[in-house]
Amino acid sequence: MSSEADALPLEQLKVSKKAAKKEEAKLEKLRRRQEASSAAAAAPDEEDPLAGNYGEVPMRELQSKEEVREPYTAVGALAEERKDEVVLVRGRAQTIRAVGKKMAFVVVREKGFTVQCVVTEKEGLVSRQMVKFVASLNRESIVDVHGSLTVPSSPIKGATQQVEIQVSKIYCVNKALPTLPINLEDAARSEAEIEKALQAGEQLVRVNQDTRLNFRVLDIRTPANQGIFRIQSQVSNIFRQFLLSEGFIEIHTPKLIAGSSEGGSAVFKLDYKGRPACLAQSPQLHKQMAICGDFGRVFEIGPVFRAEDSFTHRHLCEFTGLDVEMEIKKHYFEVMDIVDQLFVAMFDSLNASCKKELEAVGRQYPFEPLKYLRKTLRLTFQEGVEMLKDAGIEIDPFGDLSTEVERKLGQLVLEKYGTEFYILHRYPLAVRPFYTMPCYDDPAYSNSFDVFIRGEEIISGAQRVHVPELLTKRAEAVGIDVKTIETYIDSFRYGAPPHGGFGVGLERVVMLFCGLNNIRKTSLFPRDPLRISP
Secondary structure (H helix, E strand, O other), rough: OOOOOOOHHHHHHHHHHHHHHHHHHHHHHHHHHHHHHHHOOOOOOOOOOOHHEEEEEOOOHHHHOOOOOOOOHHHHHHHHHOOEEEEEEEEEEEEEEOOOOOOEEEEEEEEOOEEEEEEEEOOEEEOOOHHHHHHHHOOOOOEEEEEEEEEOOOOOOOOOOOEEEEEEEEEEEOOOOOOOOOOHHHHHOHHHHHHHHOOOOOOOOOOHHHHHHHHHHHHHHHHHHHHHHHHHHHHHHHHHHHEEEEOEEEEEEHHHHOOOOOOOOOOOEEOOOOOOEEEOOOOHHHHHHHHHOOOOOEEEEEEEEEOOOOOOOOOOOOEEEEEEEOOOOEEEEEEEEHHHHHHHHHHHHHHHOOOOHHHHHHHHOOOOOOOHHHHOOEHHHHHHHHHHHHHHOOOOOOOOOOHHHHHHHOOOOOOOHHOOEEEEOOOHHHHHOOOOOOOOOOOOOEEEEEEEEEEEEEEEEEEEEOHHHHHHHHHHHOOOOOHHHHHHHOOOOOOOOOOEEEEEHHHHHHHHHHOOOOOOHHHOOOOOOOOOOO
Protein backbone atom coordinates (compact mmCIF):
# COMPACT_ATOMS: atom_id res chain seq x y z
CA MET A 1 0.00 0.00 0.00
CA SER A 2 1.15 3.52 -0.68
CA SER A 3 1.69 5.67 2.41
CA GLU A 4 0.73 9.32 2.53
CA ALA A 5 3.15 12.12 3.31
CA ASP A 6 3.05 13.25 6.92
CA ALA A 7 2.69 16.92 5.97
CA LEU A 8 0.69 18.53 3.17
CA PRO A 9 2.14 21.59 1.40
CA LEU A 10 0.20 24.87 1.56
CA GLU A 11 -0.39 24.79 -2.21
CA GLN A 12 -2.13 21.43 -1.87
CA LEU A 13 -4.35 22.74 0.95
CA LYS A 14 -5.48 25.65 -1.29
CA VAL A 15 -6.24 23.22 -4.11
CA SER A 16 -8.23 21.13 -1.64
CA LYS A 17 -10.44 24.14 -0.71
CA LYS A 18 -10.96 25.04 -4.41
CA ALA A 19 -11.90 21.44 -5.16
CA ALA A 20 -14.51 21.53 -2.37
CA LYS A 21 -16.09 24.71 -3.82
CA LYS A 22 -16.13 23.17 -7.30
CA GLU A 23 -17.85 20.07 -5.84
CA GLU A 24 -20.55 22.30 -4.25
CA ALA A 25 -21.28 24.10 -7.54
CA LYS A 26 -21.40 20.79 -9.38
CA LEU A 27 -23.81 19.35 -6.80
CA GLU A 28 -26.11 22.38 -7.03
CA LYS A 29 -26.34 21.99 -10.81
CA LEU A 30 -27.03 18.30 -10.33
CA ARG A 31 -29.85 19.05 -7.86
CA ARG A 32 -31.59 21.36 -10.32
CA ARG A 33 -31.46 18.71 -13.02
CA GLN A 34 -32.77 16.08 -10.65
CA GLU A 35 -35.68 18.23 -9.51
CA ALA A 36 -36.76 18.53 -13.13
CA SER A 37 -36.35 14.79 -13.58
CA SER A 38 -38.38 14.00 -10.43
CA ALA A 39 -41.17 16.33 -11.55
CA ALA A 40 -41.51 14.21 -14.65
CA ALA A 41 -41.77 11.00 -12.62
CA ALA A 42 -43.72 8.30 -14.37
CA ALA A 43 -47.48 8.22 -14.12
CA PRO A 44 -48.98 4.85 -15.09
CA ASP A 45 -49.61 4.45 -18.82
CA GLU A 46 -52.98 2.89 -18.21
CA GLU A 47 -55.21 1.71 -15.38
CA ASP A 48 -53.61 -1.30 -13.68
CA PRO A 49 -55.80 -3.64 -11.65
CA LEU A 50 -52.63 -4.84 -9.85
CA ALA A 51 -51.48 -1.31 -8.93
CA GLY A 52 -51.79 -2.15 -5.23
CA ASN A 53 -48.81 -4.52 -5.51
CA TYR A 54 -46.25 -1.77 -6.19
CA GLY A 55 -45.64 1.96 -6.05
CA GLU A 56 -44.35 4.65 -3.73
CA VAL A 57 -45.48 4.41 -0.11
CA PRO A 58 -47.58 7.52 0.76
CA MET A 59 -46.12 9.81 3.40
CA ARG A 60 -48.97 9.22 5.85
CA GLU A 61 -48.15 5.48 5.86
CA LEU A 62 -44.62 6.33 7.03
CA GLN A 63 -45.71 8.46 9.97
CA SER A 64 -46.02 5.50 12.38
CA LYS A 65 -49.63 5.01 11.31
CA GLU A 66 -49.71 1.38 12.42
CA GLU A 67 -47.44 -1.24 13.95
CA VAL A 68 -45.70 -3.91 11.86
CA ARG A 69 -48.03 -6.81 11.16
CA GLU A 70 -45.85 -9.01 8.97
CA PRO A 71 -42.31 -9.48 10.33
CA TYR A 72 -39.37 -8.37 8.23
CA THR A 73 -36.57 -10.85 7.46
CA ALA A 74 -32.97 -9.66 7.50
CA VAL A 75 -31.29 -10.02 4.10
CA GLY A 76 -28.33 -11.72 5.82
CA ALA A 77 -30.71 -14.44 7.09
CA LEU A 78 -31.90 -15.48 3.61
CA ALA A 79 -30.42 -18.94 3.05
CA GLU A 80 -31.00 -21.98 0.83
CA GLU A 81 -32.70 -23.96 3.61
CA ARG A 82 -35.52 -21.37 3.56
CA LYS A 83 -36.49 -22.27 0.00
CA ASP A 84 -40.18 -21.61 -0.86
CA GLU A 85 -40.68 -19.39 2.21
CA VAL A 86 -42.54 -16.14 1.65
CA VAL A 87 -40.50 -13.24 3.03
CA LEU A 88 -40.64 -9.47 3.41
CA VAL A 89 -37.34 -7.58 3.30
CA ARG A 90 -36.32 -3.93 3.40
CA GLY A 91 -33.13 -2.56 1.95
CA ARG A 92 -31.56 -0.35 -0.70
CA ALA A 93 -31.98 -0.91 -4.43
CA GLN A 94 -28.28 -1.37 -5.16
CA THR A 95 -28.57 -2.24 -8.85
CA ILE A 96 -31.57 -2.34 -11.18
CA ARG A 97 -31.56 -4.11 -14.55
CA ALA A 98 -34.46 -4.50 -16.98
CA VAL A 99 -34.55 -7.47 -19.35
CA GLY A 100 -37.04 -6.43 -22.01
CA LYS A 101 -40.48 -5.26 -20.88
CA LYS A 102 -41.48 -8.37 -18.97
CA MET A 103 -38.63 -8.87 -16.50
CA ALA A 104 -36.41 -6.85 -14.20
CA PHE A 105 -33.74 -7.66 -11.60
CA VAL A 106 -33.10 -5.67 -8.42
CA VAL A 107 -30.24 -6.36 -6.04
CA VAL A 108 -31.34 -5.28 -2.56
CA ARG A 109 -28.70 -4.48 0.07
CA GLU A 110 -29.06 -4.41 3.86
CA LYS A 111 -26.16 -4.11 6.34
CA GLY A 112 -23.61 -5.35 3.80
CA PHE A 113 -25.67 -8.36 2.67
CA THR A 114 -27.28 -8.45 -0.79
CA VAL A 115 -30.00 -10.54 -2.42
CA GLN A 116 -31.16 -10.69 -6.03
CA CYS A 117 -34.86 -10.03 -6.55
CA VAL A 118 -36.58 -11.11 -9.78
CA VAL A 119 -39.69 -9.32 -11.07
CA THR A 120 -41.38 -11.27 -13.88
CA GLU A 121 -44.69 -10.43 -15.55
CA LYS A 122 -47.27 -12.98 -14.40
CA GLU A 123 -50.99 -12.83 -14.98
CA GLY A 124 -52.96 -11.88 -11.89
CA LEU A 125 -49.80 -11.26 -9.83
CA VAL A 126 -47.19 -9.09 -11.57
CA SER A 127 -48.21 -6.62 -14.29
CA ARG A 128 -46.06 -5.14 -17.04
CA GLN A 129 -46.55 -1.74 -15.36
CA MET A 130 -45.03 -3.19 -12.18
CA VAL A 131 -41.97 -4.35 -14.15
CA LYS A 132 -41.71 -0.85 -15.64
CA PHE A 133 -41.98 0.71 -12.15
CA VAL A 134 -39.15 -1.49 -10.88
CA ALA A 135 -36.95 -0.67 -13.88
CA SER A 136 -37.48 3.06 -13.21
CA LEU A 137 -36.40 2.89 -9.54
CA ASN A 138 -33.46 5.08 -8.59
CA ARG A 139 -30.41 3.31 -7.22
CA GLU A 140 -29.99 3.56 -3.42
CA SER A 141 -33.74 4.07 -2.91
CA ILE A 142 -35.21 2.24 0.11
CA VAL A 143 -37.58 -0.54 -0.96
CA ASP A 144 -39.83 -3.14 0.66
CA VAL A 145 -39.84 -6.43 -1.26
CA HIS A 146 -42.35 -9.24 -0.74
CA GLY A 147 -41.97 -12.62 -2.43
CA SER A 148 -41.00 -16.27 -2.23
CA LEU A 149 -37.46 -17.67 -2.01
CA THR A 150 -36.07 -19.85 -4.77
CA VAL A 151 -32.65 -21.43 -5.23
CA PRO A 152 -31.18 -20.94 -8.72
CA SER A 153 -29.34 -23.80 -10.44
CA SER A 154 -26.11 -21.79 -10.88
CA PRO A 155 -24.28 -19.60 -8.32
CA ILE A 156 -25.29 -15.91 -8.07
CA LYS A 157 -22.22 -13.77 -8.66
CA GLY A 158 -23.73 -10.35 -8.00
CA ALA A 159 -25.09 -10.98 -4.47
CA THR A 160 -23.91 -12.38 -1.15
CA GLN A 161 -27.00 -14.56 -0.61
CA GLN A 162 -27.34 -17.65 -2.82
CA VAL A 163 -31.13 -17.41 -3.10
CA GLU A 164 -33.47 -15.25 -5.17
CA ILE A 165 -36.71 -13.55 -4.20
CA GLN A 166 -39.46 -14.06 -6.78
CA VAL A 167 -41.18 -10.72 -6.23
CA SER A 168 -44.95 -10.46 -5.80
CA LYS A 169 -45.00 -6.95 -4.26
CA ILE A 170 -42.51 -4.09 -4.18
CA TYR A 171 -42.85 -0.61 -2.71
CA CYS A 172 -40.52 2.37 -2.71
CA VAL A 173 -40.32 3.58 0.90
CA ASN A 174 -37.98 6.49 0.15
CA LYS A 175 -36.68 7.61 -3.21
CA ALA A 176 -33.03 8.56 -3.76
CA LEU A 177 -32.05 11.20 -6.32
CA PRO A 178 -31.77 9.87 -9.90
CA THR A 179 -28.07 10.84 -10.06
CA LEU A 180 -25.93 10.59 -6.95
CA PRO A 181 -22.86 12.80 -6.33
CA ILE A 182 -20.68 9.70 -6.05
CA ASN A 183 -21.29 6.25 -7.48
CA LEU A 184 -20.98 3.50 -4.87
CA GLU A 185 -19.34 1.16 -7.39
CA ASP A 186 -16.64 3.78 -7.92
CA ALA A 187 -16.27 4.42 -4.17
CA ALA A 188 -15.89 0.68 -3.47
CA ARG A 189 -13.21 0.12 -6.11
CA SER A 190 -9.67 -0.85 -5.06
CA GLU A 191 -6.49 0.79 -6.35
CA ALA A 192 -5.50 -2.56 -7.86
CA GLU A 193 -8.69 -2.64 -9.97
CA ILE A 194 -8.08 0.92 -11.17
CA GLU A 195 -4.46 0.16 -12.10
CA LYS A 196 -5.42 -3.09 -13.86
CA ALA A 197 -8.02 -1.24 -15.94
CA LEU A 198 -5.47 1.47 -16.85
CA GLN A 199 -3.05 -1.17 -18.10
CA ALA A 200 -5.85 -2.59 -20.24
CA GLY A 201 -6.48 0.88 -21.71
CA GLU A 202 -9.67 1.51 -19.71
CA GLN A 203 -10.08 4.48 -17.37
CA LEU A 204 -12.14 3.92 -14.21
CA VAL A 205 -13.32 6.64 -11.86
CA ARG A 206 -11.14 7.14 -8.79
CA VAL A 207 -13.03 8.84 -5.92
CA ASN A 208 -10.56 11.05 -4.04
CA GLN A 209 -10.52 11.48 -0.28
CA ASP A 210 -12.03 15.00 -0.19
CA THR A 211 -14.96 13.90 -2.35
CA ARG A 212 -15.53 10.87 -0.15
CA LEU A 213 -15.56 13.01 2.99
CA ASN A 214 -17.81 15.67 1.40
CA PHE A 215 -20.39 12.93 0.68
CA ARG A 216 -19.54 10.73 3.65
CA VAL A 217 -23.12 9.51 4.08
CA LEU A 218 -22.75 7.76 0.71
CA ASP A 219 -19.12 6.74 1.16
CA ILE A 220 -19.77 4.85 4.41
CA ARG A 221 -22.23 2.58 2.56
CA THR A 222 -19.38 0.78 0.75
CA PRO A 223 -18.56 -2.77 1.95
CA ALA A 224 -15.08 -1.72 3.17
CA ASN A 225 -16.44 1.19 5.21
CA GLN A 226 -19.23 -0.94 6.63
CA GLY A 227 -16.51 -3.37 7.70
CA ILE A 228 -14.26 -0.66 9.17
CA PHE A 229 -16.93 0.82 11.43
CA ARG A 230 -18.30 -2.54 12.54
CA ILE A 231 -14.73 -3.51 13.50
CA GLN A 232 -14.42 -0.17 15.32
CA SER A 233 -17.59 -0.95 17.26
CA GLN A 234 -16.10 -4.30 18.27
CA VAL A 235 -12.84 -2.67 19.43
CA SER A 236 -14.63 -0.40 21.90
CA ASN A 237 -16.92 -3.26 22.97
CA ILE A 238 -13.96 -5.61 23.65
CA PHE A 239 -12.13 -2.80 25.47
CA ARG A 240 -15.12 -2.23 27.75
CA GLN A 241 -15.95 -5.89 28.40
CA PHE A 242 -12.34 -6.91 29.11
CA LEU A 243 -11.79 -4.09 31.61
CA LEU A 244 -15.11 -4.72 33.36
CA SER A 245 -14.07 -8.36 33.75
CA GLU A 246 -10.79 -7.16 35.36
CA GLY A 247 -12.57 -5.11 38.04
CA PHE A 248 -12.50 -1.69 36.34
CA ILE A 249 -15.47 0.67 36.41
CA GLU A 250 -16.46 3.02 33.59
CA ILE A 251 -16.40 6.75 34.36
CA HIS A 252 -17.42 9.90 32.45
CA THR A 253 -15.25 12.98 32.91
CA PRO A 254 -15.93 16.60 31.85
CA LYS A 255 -14.78 17.86 28.47
CA LEU A 256 -15.01 21.53 29.51
CA ILE A 257 -12.06 22.39 31.75
CA ALA A 258 -10.43 25.49 33.21
CA GLY A 259 -6.81 24.73 32.26
CA SER A 260 -4.95 22.51 29.82
CA SER A 261 -4.95 18.83 30.68
CA GLU A 262 -1.47 18.22 29.30
CA GLY A 263 1.64 20.32 28.77
CA GLY A 264 2.91 20.82 25.23
CA SER A 265 -0.31 20.30 23.28
CA ALA A 266 -2.41 23.09 21.76
CA VAL A 267 -5.94 23.47 23.12
CA PHE A 268 -9.27 24.69 21.77
CA LYS A 269 -9.98 27.75 23.89
CA LEU A 270 -13.49 29.00 24.62
CA ASP A 271 -15.43 31.42 26.78
CA TYR A 272 -17.15 29.76 29.74
CA LYS A 273 -19.62 32.28 31.14
CA GLY A 274 -17.02 35.04 30.99
CA ARG A 275 -14.16 32.84 32.17
CA PRO A 276 -11.43 31.30 29.97
CA ALA A 277 -11.77 27.56 29.44
CA CYS A 278 -10.82 24.90 26.93
CA LEU A 279 -11.85 21.52 25.57
CA ALA A 280 -10.12 18.63 27.33
CA GLN A 281 -7.12 17.14 25.55
CA SER A 282 -7.63 13.96 27.56
CA PRO A 283 -9.42 12.79 30.72
CA GLN A 284 -5.99 12.52 32.33
CA LEU A 285 -6.43 14.76 35.37
CA HIS A 286 -9.95 13.63 36.20
CA LYS A 287 -9.26 9.90 35.84
CA GLN A 288 -6.38 10.34 38.31
CA MET A 289 -8.73 12.20 40.65
CA ALA A 290 -11.11 9.24 40.38
CA ILE A 291 -8.31 6.96 41.62
CA CYS A 292 -7.77 9.37 44.55
CA GLY A 293 -11.52 9.00 45.15
CA ASP A 294 -11.01 5.26 45.81
CA PHE A 295 -12.42 3.75 42.62
CA GLY A 296 -9.24 1.66 42.29
CA ARG A 297 -9.48 0.90 38.56
CA VAL A 298 -11.28 3.12 36.02
CA PHE A 299 -11.68 3.51 32.28
CA GLU A 300 -13.41 5.90 29.90
CA ILE A 301 -14.41 5.93 26.22
CA GLY A 302 -14.95 9.51 25.10
CA PRO A 303 -14.00 12.41 22.82
CA VAL A 304 -10.55 13.99 22.94
CA PHE A 305 -9.68 17.38 21.42
CA ARG A 306 -6.28 18.46 20.05
CA ALA A 307 -5.83 21.84 18.38
CA GLU A 308 -2.46 21.22 16.73
CA ASP A 309 -2.15 22.03 13.02
CA SER A 310 -1.07 18.49 12.22
CA PHE A 311 -1.62 17.77 8.53
CA THR A 312 -0.60 14.12 8.73
CA HIS A 313 -2.03 10.71 7.93
CA ARG A 314 -2.45 9.86 11.64
CA HIS A 315 -3.61 13.01 13.47
CA LEU A 316 -7.11 14.41 14.03
CA CYS A 317 -8.38 17.44 15.95
CA GLU A 318 -11.06 15.27 17.57
CA PHE A 319 -10.87 11.54 18.15
CA THR A 320 -12.26 8.89 20.48
CA GLY A 321 -9.99 8.16 23.43
CA LEU A 322 -9.86 4.82 25.22
CA ASP A 323 -8.41 5.70 28.63
CA VAL A 324 -7.41 3.59 31.62
CA GLU A 325 -6.15 4.45 35.13
CA MET A 326 -5.43 2.05 37.99
CA GLU A 327 -3.76 1.72 41.39
CA ILE A 328 -0.26 0.26 41.31
CA LYS A 329 0.77 -2.04 44.14
CA LYS A 330 4.50 -2.33 43.41
CA HIS A 331 5.54 -1.58 39.80
CA TYR A 332 4.34 0.22 36.68
CA PHE A 333 4.69 -3.12 34.85
CA GLU A 334 1.25 -3.90 36.36
CA VAL A 335 -0.21 -1.36 33.91
CA MET A 336 1.78 -2.87 31.05
CA ASP A 337 0.40 -6.30 32.00
CA ILE A 338 -3.13 -4.97 31.45
CA VAL A 339 -2.10 -3.53 28.06
CA ASP A 340 -0.58 -6.87 27.07
CA GLN A 341 -3.58 -8.99 28.09
CA LEU A 342 -6.18 -6.50 26.78
CA PHE A 343 -4.75 -6.11 23.30
CA VAL A 344 -3.88 -9.76 22.73
CA ALA A 345 -7.49 -10.59 23.72
CA MET A 346 -8.74 -7.82 21.42
CA PHE A 347 -6.74 -8.99 18.40
CA ASP A 348 -7.81 -12.61 18.98
CA SER A 349 -11.46 -11.58 19.23
CA LEU A 350 -11.37 -9.37 16.11
CA ASN A 351 -9.75 -12.14 14.05
CA ALA A 352 -12.35 -14.65 15.25
CA SER A 353 -15.55 -12.57 15.18
CA CYS A 354 -14.95 -10.03 12.38
CA LYS A 355 -13.83 -12.31 9.53
CA LYS A 356 -16.47 -11.04 7.11
CA GLU A 357 -15.70 -7.40 7.94
CA LEU A 358 -11.93 -7.90 7.66
CA GLU A 359 -12.39 -9.58 4.28
CA ALA A 360 -14.53 -6.65 3.07
CA VAL A 361 -11.83 -4.17 4.14
CA GLY A 362 -9.11 -6.31 2.55
CA ARG A 363 -10.88 -6.47 -0.82
CA GLN A 364 -10.64 -2.68 -1.22
CA TYR A 365 -7.56 -2.03 0.92
CA PRO A 366 -5.41 -5.19 0.85
CA PHE A 367 -3.40 -5.81 4.03
CA GLU A 368 -1.51 -8.57 5.81
CA PRO A 369 -2.97 -9.82 9.12
CA LEU A 370 -1.26 -8.26 12.14
CA LYS A 371 1.64 -10.29 13.56
CA TYR A 372 1.67 -10.39 17.39
CA LEU A 373 3.01 -12.65 20.12
CA ARG A 374 1.06 -14.47 22.83
CA LYS A 375 3.23 -12.61 25.38
CA THR A 376 3.86 -9.07 24.15
CA LEU A 377 7.49 -8.10 23.58
CA ARG A 378 8.88 -5.44 25.94
CA LEU A 379 12.00 -3.40 25.17
CA THR A 380 13.50 -0.49 27.09
CA PHE A 381 13.95 2.82 25.26
CA GLN A 382 17.71 2.32 25.56
CA GLU A 383 17.45 -1.13 23.93
CA GLY A 384 15.48 0.47 21.09
CA VAL A 385 18.18 3.14 20.67
CA GLU A 386 20.83 0.40 20.54
CA MET A 387 18.90 -1.53 17.85
CA LEU A 388 18.72 1.64 15.77
CA LYS A 389 22.42 2.35 16.36
CA ASP A 390 23.34 -1.18 15.22
CA ALA A 391 21.34 -0.49 12.04
CA GLY A 392 23.35 2.69 11.43
CA ILE A 393 20.75 5.15 12.71
CA GLU A 394 22.04 7.63 15.29
CA ILE A 395 19.44 9.47 17.41
CA ASP A 396 19.46 11.63 20.55
CA PRO A 397 19.34 9.06 23.39
CA PHE A 398 17.33 11.55 25.50
CA GLY A 399 15.05 12.79 22.68
CA ASP A 400 11.74 11.51 21.34
CA LEU A 401 11.43 9.22 18.33
CA SER A 402 10.33 10.77 15.03
CA THR A 403 7.68 9.06 12.90
CA GLU A 404 10.34 7.80 10.47
CA VAL A 405 12.49 6.41 13.30
CA GLU A 406 9.44 4.70 14.86
CA ARG A 407 8.75 2.99 11.53
CA LYS A 408 12.37 1.90 11.16
CA LEU A 409 12.42 0.50 14.69
CA GLY A 410 9.19 -1.34 13.90
CA GLN A 411 10.87 -3.00 10.89
CA LEU A 412 13.88 -4.00 13.01
CA VAL A 413 11.63 -5.47 15.73
CA LEU A 414 9.62 -7.43 13.13
CA GLU A 415 12.78 -8.85 11.58
CA LYS A 416 14.34 -9.81 14.93
CA TYR A 417 11.32 -10.84 17.02
CA GLY A 418 8.58 -11.59 14.42
CA THR A 419 6.01 -9.19 15.89
CA GLU A 420 4.37 -5.94 14.78
CA PHE A 421 2.99 -5.23 18.26
CA TYR A 422 5.41 -4.36 21.06
CA ILE A 423 5.97 -2.15 24.11
CA LEU A 424 8.84 0.33 24.44
CA HIS A 425 9.28 1.54 28.04
CA ARG A 426 11.47 3.65 30.34
CA TYR A 427 11.40 6.74 28.11
CA PRO A 428 13.53 9.85 28.80
CA LEU A 429 11.68 12.05 31.32
CA ALA A 430 12.21 15.18 29.20
CA VAL A 431 9.87 13.93 26.46
CA ARG A 432 6.99 12.86 28.75
CA PRO A 433 4.10 14.89 30.30
CA PHE A 434 4.62 16.69 33.62
CA TYR A 435 2.66 14.10 35.65
CA THR A 436 5.02 11.20 34.68
CA MET A 437 6.95 9.51 37.53
CA PRO A 438 10.77 9.64 37.19
CA CYS A 439 12.72 6.35 37.48
CA TYR A 440 14.03 5.55 40.98
CA ASP A 441 17.55 4.76 39.73
CA ASP A 442 17.99 7.51 37.10
CA PRO A 443 15.85 10.71 37.09
CA ALA A 444 16.75 11.27 33.43
CA TYR A 445 14.37 8.39 32.61
CA SER A 446 10.75 7.76 33.52
CA ASN A 447 8.37 4.95 34.45
CA SER A 448 6.59 5.31 31.13
CA PHE A 449 5.89 3.37 27.96
CA ASP A 450 4.57 3.60 24.41
CA VAL A 451 2.99 0.75 22.46
CA PHE A 452 3.41 0.28 18.71
CA ILE A 453 1.49 -1.42 15.92
CA ARG A 454 3.11 -1.78 12.48
CA GLY A 455 5.79 0.76 13.42
CA GLU A 456 3.40 3.47 14.63
CA GLU A 457 2.66 4.55 18.21
CA ILE A 458 -0.89 3.85 19.39
CA ILE A 459 -0.63 3.93 23.20
CA SER A 460 1.10 6.20 25.66
CA GLY A 461 1.17 5.32 29.34
CA ALA A 462 3.07 5.68 32.61
CA GLN A 463 3.14 5.64 36.38
CA ARG A 464 1.88 9.07 37.56
CA VAL A 465 3.36 11.45 40.10
CA HIS A 466 1.08 11.19 43.16
CA VAL A 467 3.16 13.43 45.47
CA PRO A 468 1.81 17.04 45.29
CA GLU A 469 5.17 18.78 45.86
CA LEU A 470 6.86 16.90 43.01
CA LEU A 471 3.77 17.37 40.81
CA THR A 472 3.86 21.15 41.35
CA LYS A 473 7.57 21.26 40.55
CA ARG A 474 7.10 19.24 37.34
CA ALA A 475 4.13 21.38 36.16
CA GLU A 476 6.09 24.60 36.66
CA ALA A 477 9.06 23.11 34.79
CA VAL A 478 6.97 22.67 31.61
CA GLY A 479 5.33 26.11 31.86
CA ILE A 480 1.88 25.17 33.17
CA ASP A 481 0.14 27.79 35.34
CA VAL A 482 -0.26 25.82 38.58
CA LYS A 483 -3.32 27.89 39.55
CA THR A 484 -5.27 26.40 36.63
CA ILE A 485 -4.74 22.85 38.00
CA GLU A 486 -4.97 23.59 41.72
CA THR A 487 -7.94 21.28 42.32
CA TYR A 488 -6.05 18.48 40.53
CA ILE A 489 -2.91 18.92 42.65
CA ASP A 490 -4.97 19.34 45.84
CA SER A 491 -6.60 15.95 45.26
CA PHE A 492 -3.21 14.37 46.01
CA ARG A 493 -2.93 16.20 49.38
CA TYR A 494 -5.64 14.03 50.94
CA GLY A 495 -3.84 10.71 50.50
CA ALA A 496 -3.22 9.26 47.05
CA PRO A 497 -2.23 5.69 46.16
CA PRO A 498 0.56 5.04 43.64
CA HIS A 499 -1.14 4.71 40.25
CA GLY A 500 -0.67 4.67 36.51
CA GLY A 501 -2.56 4.31 33.27
CA PHE A 502 -2.60 4.77 29.53
CA GLY A 503 -4.55 6.27 26.66
CA VAL A 504 -5.14 5.01 23.13
CA GLY A 505 -6.93 6.47 20.11
CA LEU A 506 -9.75 4.23 18.87
CA GLU A 507 -9.39 5.38 15.26
CA ARG A 508 -5.64 4.73 15.29
CA VAL A 509 -6.09 1.18 16.62
CA VAL A 510 -8.50 0.33 13.79
CA MET A 511 -6.33 2.08 11.17
CA LEU A 512 -3.22 0.11 12.11
CA PHE A 513 -4.92 -3.23 12.78
CA CYS A 514 -6.41 -3.04 9.27
CA GLY A 515 -3.20 -1.72 7.71
CA LEU A 516 -4.89 1.44 6.40
CA ASN A 517 -2.87 4.46 5.26
CA ASN A 518 -4.99 7.31 6.66
CA ILE A 519 -6.82 7.85 9.95
CA ARG A 520 -9.65 9.65 8.13
CA LYS A 521 -10.70 6.24 6.84
CA THR A 522 -11.44 5.13 10.41
CA SER A 523 -13.14 8.31 11.63
CA LEU A 524 -16.86 8.36 10.82
CA PHE A 525 -16.96 12.13 10.28
CA PRO A 526 -13.33 13.33 10.60
CA ARG A 527 -12.34 16.60 12.19
CA ASP A 528 -8.92 17.85 11.08
CA PRO A 529 -7.45 21.39 10.75
CA LEU A 530 -9.34 21.90 7.45
CA ARG A 531 -12.57 20.00 8.03
CA ILE A 532 -15.46 20.68 10.41
CA SER A 533 -18.31 19.29 8.26
CA PRO A 534 -20.27 17.22 7.48
